[in-house]
Amino acid sequence: MNSWQLLFKRISQNWKQQFAVVKRVVDWTVLVYLVIPTIVISFFIYQSWWIQIPGWMRILPLSAIFVLFFLFLWGDHFLTYVREADRIFLRKKEKLFLGMKRGGIIYSYAFQWWSAATLCLFIAPLWFIHFDLQVGQLILFAALWVSLKWFIMAVKGKLDVELRGWRSLLRGIPLFIGAAIIWTWCYKAFINDNILMIATLIFINTIVSIWLVRSRFTSVHTFEKDLAIDELEKNKYMEIIFGLSMDMEKMPKPVPVRNSPRLYSKSNRIFKNRTPKNGFIELFIKATTRNIEYIIGYFQIMGVTSAAMVILPPIWLKVTMASLGTIFLLIWLGSVWHKVIGSHSFTKKYASEEGYFEGKKMVTTVLAIPFIIIICCSFIINIWIRNHFFFF
Structure with missing residues (x-):
């Protein structure tokens, strides 16, 4: 050869x-x-x-x-x-x-x-x-x-x-x-x-x-x-x-071992009211904010969708991209929730309880609100650009 x-x-x-x-x-x-x-x-x-x-x-x-x-x-x-x-x-x-x-x-x-x-x-x-x-x-x-x-x-x-x-x-x-x-x-x-x-x-x-x-x-x-x-x-x-991919199993990336994490080093409680829903939400917040990949993924979906709202000229393309971005965000949040809470060996046995679904609904709603606000602001920015710069 x-x-x-x-x-x-x-x-x-x-x-x-x-x-x-x-x-x-x-x-x-x-x-x-x-x-x-x-x-x-x-x-x-x-x-x-x-x-x-x-x-x-x-x-x-x-x-x-x-x-x-x-x-x-x-x-x-x-x-x-x-x-x-x-x-x-x-x-x-x-x-x-x-x-x-x-x-x-x-x-x-x-x-x-x-x-x-x-x-x-x-x-x-x-x-x-x-x-x-x-x-x-x-x-x-x-x-x-x-x-x-x-x-x-x-x-x-x-x-x-x-x-x-x-x-x-x-x-x-x-x-x-x-x-x-x-x-x-x-x-x-x-x-x-x-x-x-x-x-x-x-x-x-x-x-x-x-x-x-x-x-x-x-x-x-x-x-x-x-x-x-x-x-x-x-x-x-x-x-x-x-x-x-939402279903494909991924090998976890190696992370350096630390004596204590940078965030919540003393496992501080986020919510004073200790309910099952708050417990699931607190666990989700700690797990996702300690992993930069989840944060980057959230802002990537938001950034790409908002950029499309500014760049794409026809209104039907803006509406389509906003709808697709919202749907993808909801699917992605559900996938992250399942990976962090639903499939974890310590919490998956509680996945059928009411607090599990209440926590998931609360997390999805709270994280969807900034996304919708940014999309609306992008649409307003696009209108302002069109009114001031004729070539757009």
């Missing part, structure tokens, strides 16, 4: 693994009643865009396309498809190992071009009919986007991917600001038809990305970095899919 055969085998295994995870989450009922109808409806909607652009899309400025594509710049790395076992076997076969790594990086470059082509195909009706731009301009736009994405991927490959928490956030701020400045230059060069500036930006982004990734391309001594990046990418989509 040569290096390219090994690479294609690894790529195939990776896609099969991701597909297997999706199959475990999306059962046949979801596939038949939700996924397939969504694909069919989306196809006919997209086809109708080539005939007549919807009214809400006609108010979009070209800058909105650049803002949208800026959001798609993040989240990917250059992959080499190494595995933990390669530490023993393949590193002794340097030519085979290095050939596979090089092929993986070349594949990552090519895959981003395919991503750019897919995204550009999606906006093609808007690009040609609404903005009245040409194919050559779309190719230049795709080249600008993919070159900057290569640059960001190369920089991220130099950073410590195993760093988490606030340190990772602080480290990413300079990269975010730098990418925003470069993308702004790209936008100005594009609207001014400055071909020389566009070609210069594409050239610099591409050359810098190649220079930054050169050590991973030419050496086998970056194995630990390659392995960390590949493991991060392999688990990223699994964690998203597992997080959306």
